[in-house]
Amino acid sequence: MIEFKLPSLGADMDEGKLLEWKIRPGDRVSKGQVVAVVDTSKAAVDVEIWSEGTVFELLVESGETIPVGTPMATLLEAGETPQNARHSPHTAAAPQASVAAAASSTPEPAAGVGRRRISPAARKRAEELGVDIETVDGSGPDGAVTLADVEQAAGASRAAAPQAAIDRQAEMRRAIAAAMSRSKREIPHYYLAEPVPMRRATAWLAQANAGRPIAARLLMAVVQLKAVALALKTFPEMNGFFRDGAFQPAAAAHVGVAISLRQGGLVAPAIHDVGEKSLEQLMTELADLVKRARAGTLRSSELADPTITVTNLGEQGVATVYGVIYPPQVALVGFGRIIDQPWVEDGALGVMPIVTTSLAADHRVSDGHRGARFLAELRELLQQPEKL
Template sequence: MIDFKLPSLGADMDEGTLLEWRIKPGDAVRRGQVIAVVDTAKAAVEVECWQEGDVFELLIEPGAKVPVGTPIASLLEAGESAATARRQVPRKPVVEPVAPAPGRPLETVAPASRPRVSPAARKRAGELGLDPAALTGTGPHGVITLEDVEAAGRAPAPTERGPTDRQAAMRQAAMRQAIGAAMSRSKREIPHYYLSQTIALGPAMAWLQTRNAGSTPEQRLLPSVLLLKAVALALREYPQLNGFWREGAFQPAADIHLGVAIALRQGGLIAPALHAVADKPLGQLMGELADLVQRARSGSLRSSELSDASLTVTQLGDQGVDTVFGVIYPPQVALVGFGSIAERPWVESGQLCVVPCVVASLAADHRVSDGHYGARFLGEVRRLLQNPDSL
């Protein structure tokens, strides 16, 4: 018998609410199959199973809030059958009730702070700019369906503030609390050091302009893709920055999965992973990046995208920021930041000129690397960006 436990979807998650099952007893489960949808403080996440077997029992009912590591389903191993398996006692988590608003009876308050929403409905709500908490679900057990979202999109906007405003505020507070807990842990446990370097991007921007001139709008690249690819290729040469600090030691990552910091429309931040970035052509990365941003903001990410990142990249150039010094996301051991790409005075071959530049920064864990190693890594990022054909 194999227990499938609720996985951790990042350092800022210690519990989740089961929204729906995608399996039932008797189903055969394959590696990588989505088996459930779990709501975290940041998003509804499709949870993948990386074990194989037949589903014996679902231990948790939709709507239950459970801690990370809690068994939520059991699978039969090879050679086992439902008739011969030792039946486990269901382990039901305690569903924490939400305190009622003043003047409202307890029974009118939902048992969880976030609504149960199908992934398709959540995605459509993000496209329409709707808050799922403001909608009424007509699906089984009150689940908000795609039809509910479409109907709300056709209805006039409400003019009065009510309980949904409080629910939205509660969700926002939960997200800020989760982010704060992860960042506090990072600053408490990780001895950070910081470096920055200004990189001239004249060759890269000229290459990008030429490449995009012969492309359709759907095929055009953004500068952020060049930055991500340069970081990934540099990590091949400096692997001590690509991995995790676990159980008192550095564990190198199996591949280069870059977490991409994405600001959410409702506030807060999430950093899902682009997988195997160093091995992919720029056009493919551009498509995957656009898809990742869209799904992050509509709340339809997969668990592997929230747990696999081996280094996070944050870009705040669209906010006009020159330099960003980030906080490492544990258990990762480094974070790379990029500010805005802007024209700056530059000396080239003894001549003063104006060229597009970006400030690249590195926050790294002193338990794993030192400033000399980090400086060489930034130097490799600079070399790659100034030779765009190498990307």
């Protein structure tokens, strides 16, 4: 018997609200499959499973808010049956509960087990009104979704949206506050910055884009992402997590991209294996990620496993950004605006497009000397954009 527990989708997440199961008992699930949608304070996240098996029991109902680590479902491994399965403490407790219930004169159905409670009338009415019943909160006994809930949801869906948005914003603000406070409390940051000439990179990008239809054009952001990922190969101490008093380097560069949300707040979901992907693929993935981040449909793995974060204040931004590390990561790389500046090259003063790269890094893991070499490496990589 495998227990599927609510994963932590970031340092700022203590609990999550199950919005929807994507699986039912009896379904076979495979690694990477999206099995549930969980509302964190930041977004509705598609949660993936990393085990294989057959769903035995769903232990949490839609609408429930549960702490990270709470068992949500049990799976039968290959060859297991409900009878021969090694029972987890939860399932072992179930028969006791039913004995207790039978002895009571008014047995209450055990809450939190089995299918979500939706009254037949509510289900029927939801169909008639075109309301997605899974999104309706239940106010009835044991959280049952009743007719009144459906009708209220149908009537109030428009009216409630702004309120929900405000709540989400407040929640997100709290989450960011918690993570950033923890970062500044626990992580001894050091900061470095380096101006990087971008003439080659901008020229190369302009030429690359000139031959492309608009929808296939690349942004400087992906060039920078790829450069960071490649630099990390030489400086693994910038890539990974500081946990339990020790640094755990990450094998691959899953680069978290700080994405500001239009209504306020930000998320930093990962693009996986950035070092191994072409710029075209990174562009496609970045566009998709930004779109989904703003639509609030991120996947759990994107939120859970960035190994470093890149923030790009971009063309509208400022010259230099010094970031706050997102724990338990150990570094954050920043890119400012590309600005034409006086620049001495080969003894002659000229004008050069410059981007200021910055590094905020965890001094428990790395030192300024290594950090400086990392930024130097990044600078050199950006001089050879054709190799990215």
